[in-house]
Amino acid sequence: MKIAIVCYPTFGGSGVVATELGVALAERGHEIHFVTYKQPVRLDLLSRNIHFHEVSVPQYPLFKYQPYELALSSKLVDTVKRFGIEVLHVHYAIPHAYAGYMAKQMLAEEGIQIPMVTTLHGTDITLVGNHPFYKPAVTFSINNSDCVTSVSQSLKDDTLRLFDIRNEIEVVPNFINVDDYTNHFTDCQRDLMALPEEKIITHVSNLRPVKRVLDIVEIFNIVQQEIPSKLLIVGEGPEREPAEALVEKLGLKERVIFFGNSHEINKILCFTDLFLLPSEKESFGLAALEAMASGVPVISTNTGGLPEVNIQGESGFLSDVGNITEMAANALKILGDDDTLARFKIKAKETARKFDTKTVVGQYETLYEKAMASLTV
Numbered sequence: 001m002k003i004a005i006v007c008y009p010t011f012g013g014s015g016v017v018a019t020e021l022g023v024a025l026a027e028r029g030h031e032i033h034f035v036t037y038k039q040p041v042r043l044d045l046l047s048r049n050i051h052f053h054e055v056s057v058p059q060y061p062l063f064k065y066q067p068y069e070l071a072l073s074s075k076l077v078d079t080v081k082r083f084g085i086e087v088l089h090v091h092y093a094i095p096h097a098y099a100g101y102m103a104k105q106m107l108a109e110e111g112i113q114i115p116m117v118t119t120l121h122g123t124d125i126t127l128v129g130n131h132p133f134y135k136p137a138v139t140f141s142i143n144n145s146d147c148v149t150s151v152s153q154s155l156k157d158d159t160l161r162l163f164d165i166r167n168e169i170e171v172v173p174n175f176i177n178v179d180d181y182t183n184h185f186t187d188c189q190r191d192l193m194a195l196p197e198e199k200i201i202t203h204v205s206n207l208r209p210v211k212r213v214l215d216i217v218e219i220f221n222i223v224q225q226e227i228p229s230k231l232l233i234v235g236e237g238p239e240r241e242p243a244e245a246l247v248e249k250l251g252l253k254e255r256v257i258f259f260g261n262s263h264e265i266n267k268i269l270c271f272t273d274l275f276l277l278p279s280e281k282e283s284f285g286l287a288a289l290e291a292m293a294s295g296v297p298v299i300s301t302n303t304g305g306l307p308e309v310n311i312q313g314e315s316g317f318l319s320d321v322g323n324i325t326e327m328a329a330n331a332l333k334i335l336g337d338d339d340t341l342a343r344f345k346i347k348a349k350e351t352a353r354k355f356d357t358k359t360v361v362g363q364y365e366t367l368y369e370k371a372m373a374s375l376t377v
């Protein structure tokens, strides 16, 4: 199949999943065309069957806001016509599903019928999309997609609760190539980060308020009083500064490392003992799955889709949002004893295998075929 994938190319789960999906589909022989404003961060363009089409928005002084949707829908029309694309797969409803719908209509005028699959990722529904300024457009684009998927059952439930949806929503969970996270080196170079007796605790995100980065520092503060440890905070975002201030206030500067954005997440996870994800909302928690695939247990909240990924008492522990004391106690339970830590590490990896690329990508192929068939009846 010839598939166009629209996504956000920046650091963030939806872009990562869209990229991994495109790469996996290309390996299965499909021709993949990424259409977005920048090369996706995890995309290696030298792969077979992968193409990238950059959407540029010409600046014009009259516009306070540059019309990205217009440029994207025009680029989609052009790409579909030039490369004979058979399916559009848009990740993140805003504004991708809206632009995709417009492209479909423009192509229909020229007698070209193309199905659009929309994948809902989380904040496009629970935070941004639900805003009254966007809601009618988001509802419209979901209802006018040929196929809609959500990355967890919890996100499907939220979508049906928050929007007036007439379309079926199919749950296709996020996935990971577990083998990419299998440690091929015996030496993870953990001595670069910590002393042999220290445990390494990691958080990876875009450090937005929804990730509750200050809770991470508070949890770590309790843990490090009992167990010698280091905290690695990976990513960039608005909560970095307040978190740095809290680290300073608590006298933890020697124990906490702020990494910024990294292309080496699997190397960082390789020497990590425990992953923290105390988010306010999380439709799935791809970062938790990446940690688990590296054999790293997860302390998370029980919000959204996290209980579908992190299994209580097996791959880690889950607590109510903001329950710092319980999350710290659970972290100590896992880190306090080497046998327990080893058991959780094995279980974390085992749990991640349920979400392996091999088991999930076929579900998208089936959906594409269904969407294409629906246009020919």
Ligand code: GMT
Pocket: 011, 012, 013, 014, 015, 017, 092, 121, 122, 123, 151, 174, 206, 208, 210, 281, 282, 283, 284, 285, 286, 287
């Ligand atoms: O969490 C973020 O801030 C990034 C956001 C995104 O759009 O990339 O992540 C959402 O989609 C990911 C991939 O499906 C999910 O794993 C995240 O849980 C989800 N984030 C939220 O729901 C807050």
